[in-house]
Amino acid sequence: MGLNWLDSIDHLKGVGPARVKLFQQVGVSTVRDLMFHFPFRFESVAVRPLATILDQEKVTLKGKVVTPPVVAYFGGKKSRVSFKLAVNDHEIINVSFFNQPYLKQAIQLGQERAIYGKWQSNRQTLLGMKLIQVAQEGQDFAPVYHATKGLKQSAIVASIAASFNQYQEAIPEVLPQHLNDQYRLLDLPLALYAMHFPSDQEQHHQATRKIIYQEFFLYQWRLQAALKQHETEPGLQIHYDNDQLKTWISHLPYELTQAQKQVVNEICRDLMAQHPMRRMVQGDVGSGKTLVAFLAILASLSGGFQSALMAPTEILAKQHAQSFNQLFASMGMEAALLTSAMTAKAKQAVLDGLANGQIQVVIGTHALIQETVQFKQLGLVIIDEQHRFGVGQRQALVDKNDKIAVNLLQMTATPIPRSLAMTLYGEMHVSTIDQLPKGRQPITTRWLKEDQLEELEDHVAQELEAGHQVYYVLPLIESSEHL
Template sequence: MNIKESITKLSGVGAKRAENLATLGIETIEQLLGYYPFRYEDIQERKLAEIQDQEKVTIKGLVVSPAVLSRFGYKKSRLQFRMMQEHDVFAVSFFNQPYLKDKVEVSTEIAVYGKWDAKRKSLTGMKILAPKQEEDFAPIYSVNKAVRQATLIQLIKQGFEHYYDAIEENLPLSLIEKYRLLSRQEAMYAMHFPKDATEHHQAKRRVVFEEFFLFQMQLQQLKQKEKSESNGMAISYDVDALKAFTQQLPFELTGAQKRVTNEICRDLLSPNHMQRLLQGDVGSGKTVVAAIGLYATKTAGFQGALMVPTEILAQQHMESLQQLYEGFDIKVALLTGSTKVKERREILSQLASGEIDVLVGTHALIQEDVNFARLGFVITDEQHRFGVNQRKVLREKGLKPDVLFMTATPIPRTLAITAYGEMDVSIIDELPAGRIPVITRWVKPPQLEKVLEASLEELGKGHQMYVICPLIEESEMLDVQNAVTIFEELQDFYGDRYQVSLLHGKMKNQEKDAIMETFKNNESQILVSTTVIEVGVNVPNATMMIIIDADRFGLAQLHQLRGRVGRGAAASTCILVANPKNDTGKKRMQIMTETTNGFIVSEKDLELRGPGEVFGNRQSGLPEFATADLVADGHILEVAKIEAESILQQKGWEILPDYQPLVNYLGEQKEGQYFD
């Protein structure tokens, strides 16, 4: 007996049924037994006195009136009768199940599962239960037209009957005892047919830990393999030259910047391949850290590359680096999709000859014809949607350079552990001295007029302002005022006093650049924009931001937008204009007014929206777990990671008796099952 056997080994499963089960991803006995319910119905019989309004319950009682069937509309019907439990009489209704009439006989006892309405003292029935119900919890599975619930339950019962003893343990006994986990056999069975809520909780706890732990074992082994292969290059930079460069910077590095710079420099010196994620909140000074790493690379005779998602950001990074490197012998070039053909040819030639030390650009950097003479260090900024495999492609370009991923989108711990588990993580958790936190206020749309009046005072001090809109064009589905309308309204409001400009995603790149240039130079004081300014735009003189229909944005996006102000010495304000329709929307507005800490914002965003939405499901590189939930079970994930790391740090762990079930199980799994 082996649970890896085909599902066709069970009686009643021929070719057609096997084909139908395959549509649910069930082809083996193991997949059948591991196909867990997505919820359970509590079918233990309850007394009327203890039932809450709108609760789904099972009520047992005596039928005291004949069942009356009435029909209305096309194929619609209602079956009504009365039941009595002890001395209480209540009404029962079934909709569109006329065939149940024969099961309802006066003076017989039946059990009905349904939703209780306390005010009307009535039950909207869902099903009539069989007389002798063994379990108190009925499993509900995700099925399709090809496979019925009853069929699936019958096959799962048959599977356990024949294969229960064939279920082998896959966790070390030491972990099972340490965390008081059920055995794999007990947990798999109780996930389908728990005796009570406590047993279900214990089964789920074991299954979630197992899922996270096996994932972490694979991920940490991948990380170890990368490091042990020493397939990187040691970048032996000039320590004195690097010290001279950091000492001439026009500001003192924060403690956090010094710490992460040391971590990056240590990785550069090591012959092992660097894979590091640098997280830093908006305005924490990641660009300076990147500049130091790139300068170190140049002093060792290697080239560096800085890849960013947008041309505006590439241009800005280019300018920042040129300022920081002023007076130092380091050549920086910019390569984007709109670089002219002649200029591009020249850049590619100088890159191949080694004349260019640092190349800044968009995805144009990883095109086939871009060849570096001696690429040693690649930094990618805001690429938090790269999955594990996409990061692998980048690492394998050229000479396997060291790679640093930077993000200003603080990633909640649970997502960082799963999406970036194969990387080392550095965090800049301190803002540079003198940065004044942005004051955030939430107002309703009718108060916008007052906000605009208040803006006159700010603009009167010579400062500038952003006005952010969620859409470019009118949409029938969304009643959002578009950027063009707001631009025209603001032109009317400010008249000749201040210059208003408009920026949106439909414009050509040159047009966008020209508008950004006029705003940077304070030739226009108010910039009406869609979210093209979300990442990296730096205008220190802008001290006010108004976000229209702020409830249309995610929390992380609002935090990114807010980070465009408060970049200079003056106090800044961000006004959220929104009238959220539900509690979640209101909660999001409150969170934004209560904290400017991006890590807190990201955690709250995760709680409210779930990992798929926060990270973008398909591009996220997030593994899909069958039972585990990254939000609700985050604490279990942390424990699983610690245990996996601890095992892998033991020399020769693979031959220790306690780990044999784990070694066998991992060996049977197709490599990288979570990283497809």
């Protein structure tokens, strides 16, 4: 078999079992991992005239060792390694490392070394802090990598160099060539090599362009692949009663905006489709996202399926449940509330109702994803403020119907430009409510500095005197569904 860059790094020369374990601690197991273990910065080892270096400035100097290193011990366990270094061809400086006696073995007479330390101009001495591993002869900068105890920079550089020496031909080009040509991108083998050992700063910049473009390309490709998979995956079709839904909408105390109508139509089309709905609804605060979610619940209800709406806090879950019941209780529909703060008896009643199908609509917090919550026929899952939940938490609720993929509707008040929405939620269809209901006051947002606090207090006082309410939003140290 030929070389494969997914081979374990123990295939590389100089990488034994001990080094394999150390690399695993920094997330490197394969040759590919090693090639993508990029330096987080470069040390400059460019030649600088000593006269341009400020006293006490931290700098890296490169030169030839012209005297053997000598170790002197003093004050018990304290020590100093000293030697002379010829820099800029003819200038001789002193180099001292304190309390690192083992460095004597790493420094040899006549050797080229790059040393990072603090310059003392009056003594013409560099107080060494560490030896820098220069990757190539004549290179004016050295890569610095994330490491772990026992894994030296020199070992990382040597291993990465070995990976390219042995596996350069095994690096596959990922991007289509026409994209490389169109955006003037380096081939992947050269780009990866230049991320570690660039010939100059411009080549490193071009390598970075290629790696960043490829990362975003693959990210979008995966999202599009996920969307295509959803569209071929068998889903739960909800044959809702359109006439019944129109009747319920006609009994609402206010008229839907055109934007709300459009989003409701998009959701209803998804419910009727043969693949599961994966839709994100975005809209500013006050645009009527919650009502759209409630109408999606009614559509699911008319088709004979249960719905669950999960909110990040108990307060919000209670508000949603109260709003739903105020709007639709007179039409014979009621939503149950489920939170972890409920008594065991009340909670069990809801669990029993969901399991036997007597409860068709439930609104709750994280309590909805507990294993004890079982549905008779769950058809629609709605996640409010979806950014407040992890991927696993959202999936846990979707998986409550283990027979077939249910329909998922997520809501966010965070304004997301279309391009960013497609990037972040490329695996979902995006609907936007871009109109406020009639009579809704526009929201004014102001940013005040600390020296304007008195102005804020005066404004609050005026609002209170006018009989209005004021509320503060304060950050929590830890998230809580109760607060």
